[in-house]
Amino acid sequence: ETLTRFGRRPEYLLQMLIALQEHENWLPPEALTALAAALDLPRARVEGVVGFYSFLHAEPVGQYRLLFSDNIIDRMCGSEALMARLCHSLWLAPGQVSEDGLASVDVTSCTGLGDQGPAMLVNGRAIAALNEDRIDIICELIRQKLALDAWPVELFQFENTIQQRDALLSCTALPGDALRAAIAMGRDAWLSQMQASRLRGRGGAGFTTAVKWLACRDAPTVEKIVVCNADEGEPGTFKDRVLLDAHADLVFEGMTLAAWAVGARRGFLYLRGEYLNLRPALEATLARRRAEGWLGASIGGVAGFDFDIEIHLGAGAYVCGEETALLESLEGKRGTPRIRPPFPVTHGYLGLPTVVNNVETLAKCCLIALHGGAAFAATGTAQSAGTKLLSVSGDCARPGIYEFPFGVTVRQVLDACGASDTLAVQVGGAAGITLAPYEFGRRVAFEDVPTAGAFMVFNDTRDMFEVAHNFVRFFAHESCGFCTPCRVGTSLLAGTLDKLAEGKGSPADLLEIEDLDRLLKQASHCGLGSAAPNPVIDGLQKFRPAYERHLMHADFSPAFDLDGALRRARQITGRDDAGAHLPQQPEASR
Ligand code: SF4
Structure with missing residues (x-):
């Protein structure tokens, strides 16, 4: 059945595995063997893919797989106590499958519901706003062995907490309006408008969108691809979730505008597995757009303008938000970031020229088509045109989505969301920057504080060591393991913070963090590894007392005597001169 649905195409391997698991609840060895044979792939390749994605299971799991979101914001909302309540109620321990095989409970990285946490996934479907009552209801439904489709629908509903609208979120254009305008301009004039807009990518890196599109259009291969990166995995970010739910037409229309510019016929929306709930509505929107003539053949009545979009699901791998890792994943492989160059604009999906743009970036293209590039560039700052969506969560009265022109200060955002006694703001997620109160006058913009959208607020009752500890554990969990510095370095970093958390740290451990x-x-292959220490380094600079509180003693030195350990070697060699001893190091350099 799976093969009939996807064809014998290896690039659909991940989608096949997801579909198979939906059916079987896990991925039995014989199914993997059959799939490998049908696709003419080595079985090790199939197993390698299964092993890479945390939502795929090569071992039996509970009939109900419960994963609590482990973002620091969920923890601040009480997720640990709720998980303990659920485990107690179901006679389970975290990480285990119940003896009757009914349920398993564990944690997962941020599920993108920081505005209404704590949240969890049940067999991949998100449930937000958890509280004791909801946990008790969930336990009862599990004990009754009720199929997920028969659970109360309101459990799986969540809100689009839009708190402040600007140009994008107040856009009332009808499906096709932006496309009609771009088609009327012609391809070249449309690209000129994109250049005039100075639109930069909203996924974090901030690359100029028109430059990407031009490079893809000019690549010699005829077949081109458009990919929408909806793998919004940065802890604390959820603005793409809201856009996909409340403004899916703008996103799909933006993809079609990109296809018009570069000459693409195929598009993919790579949807993070955590947003499985959104898929049925997204598929329905695609179907409607096909029926209206805004997807498919001769779009807008233009002969030869043929373009359609498929939705591919991710399966719980943060690194797939990196565009080359995402392309590997789209090709049905492990999501290991590629070596660049070549860049995706010339060698992307299956080696074809590919533009990969973020959800928000693509939605913004509609504004440019509707109102022109100059109007778009009229707001924002010199290097950051337009507006930015911020996902605000944490210690504030009104968490949710805020749209501000670039250049807004951190303090203005804090005032808007009703934050008080703020100790710190984490802008840009775990990989971003930790701002202390003396920096709240800084501006959200590529030239000052860049961000993909996460804006986490911590008041003065919070321990910034705990915040960094959560982020570092996240990176250790999400390291894809491809390169040793990141695989080992993130684990060592997490281990060092574990040691500090246990109160067993020494000043030497703080120096070890800097090493x-x-x-x-210096040595990581991609941005995940190089960004992993950011929250700790920022924390040490700006909130050092929070770290020093965790030291056993301020002048504690490691008990291990390295020179003493060489005593036996000195005996064997008969040496006891100065050269056979380690030089005494000053305290600060240890
Ligand atoms: Fe994978 Fe980390 Fe290396 Fe990136 S830096 S390729 S996430 S191991």
Whole structure:
């Protein structure tokens, strides 16, 4: 059945595995063997893919797989106590499958519901706003062995908490309006408008969108691809979730505008597995757009303008938000970031020229088509045109989505969301920057504080060591393991913070963190590894007392005597001169 649905195409391997698991609840060895044979792939390749994605299971799991979102914001909302309540109620321990095989409970990285946490996934479907009552209801439904489709629908509903609208979120254009305008301009004039807009990518890196599109259009291969990166995995980010739910037409229309510019016929929306709930509505929107003539053959009545979009699901791998890792995943492989160059604009999906743009970036293209590039560039700052969506969560009265022109200060955002006694703001997620109160006058913009959208607020009752500890554990969990500095470095970093959390740290451990920062920054293959120490390094600079509180003693030195350990070697060699001893190091350099 799976093969009939996807064809014998290896690039659909991940989608096949997801579909198979939906059916079987896990991926039995014989199914993997059959799939490998049908696709003419080595079985090790299939197993390698299964092993890479945390939502795929090569071992039996509970009939109900419960995964609590482990973002620091979920923890601040009480997720640990709720997980303990659920485990107690179901006689389960985290990480285990119940003896009757009914349920398994564990944690997962941020599920993108920071505005209404704590949240969890049940067999991949998100449930937000957890509280004791909801946990008790969930336990009862599980005990009754009720199929997920028969659970109360309101459990799976969540809100689009839009708190402040600007140009994008107040856009009332009808499906096709932006496309009609771009088609009327012609391809070249449309690209000129994109250049005039100075639109930069909203996924974090901030690359100029028109430059990407031009490079793809000019690549010699005829077949081109458009990919929408909806793998919004940065802890604390959820603005793409809201856009996909409330403004899916703008996103799909933006993809079609990109296809018009570069001459693409195929498009993919790569949807993070955590947003499985959104898929039925997204498929329905695609079907409607096909029926209206805004997807498919001769779009807008233009002969030869043929373009359609498929939705591909991710399966719980943060690194797939990196565009080359995402392309590997789209090709049905492990999501290991590629070596660049070549860049995706010339060698992307299956080696074809590919533009990969973020959800928000693509939605913004509609504004440019509707109102022109100059109007778009009229707001924002010199290097950051337009508006930015911020996902605001944490210690504030009104968490949710805020749209501000670039250049808004951190303090203005804090005032808008009703934050008080703020100790710190984490802008840009775990990989971003930790701002202390003396920096709240800084501006959200590529030239000052860049961000993909996460804006996490911590008041003065919070322990910034705990915040960094959560982020570092996240990176250790999400390291794809491809390169040793990141695989080992993130684990060592997490281990060092574990040690501090247990109150067993020493000043030497704080110096060790700085060494690991250098290693990870210099030797990691992709941005995940190089960004992993950011929250700790920022924390040490701006909130050092929070770290020093965790030291056993301020002048504690490691008990291990390295020179003493060489005593036996000196005996064997008969040496006891100065050269056979380690030089005494000053305290600060240890
Ligand atoms: Fe994978 Fe980390 Fe290396 Fe990136 S830096 S390729 S996430 S191991």
